[in-house]
Amino acid sequence: MDRRDVDSWLRGYVAAWKAYDREQIESLFADDVSYRFHPYDEPVVGREAVVRAWLGESDHLGAPTRDDPGTYDADYTTVAVDGDLAVATGTSRYSPLPGAPADRVYHNCFLMRFDAAGRCREFTEWYIKRPH
Known part of the structure; x- marks a missing residue:
């Protein structure tokens, strides 16, 4: 993975979030992905479990609720890549x-690890709300 690959993956991540499309979400993650919505969470393990969590079909602690269409957007940029490990930062906006x-x-920070096919196999998110 290089910066362009990770930036492309991040664009796919935002597109999948906006669409809530099962196939788009599936395409981002490895079969055995370990996904943490917060760094202190137990991970959601496995692609199907991650898809269900994204679609609001999971009772996993820490999994978000499904956002209403048109009420959110995001921009993320790769900060560093070292082999299969990448770090990205950006912002998520809600109306x-x-x-x-x-x-x-x-403000978000993502720590991601990718497999040889460019699918994410480890994902951890940190975020903090901007004060008004």
């Missing part, structure tokens, strides 16, 4: 209604 200005902005 109360589609088309409304963002009322919540989060």
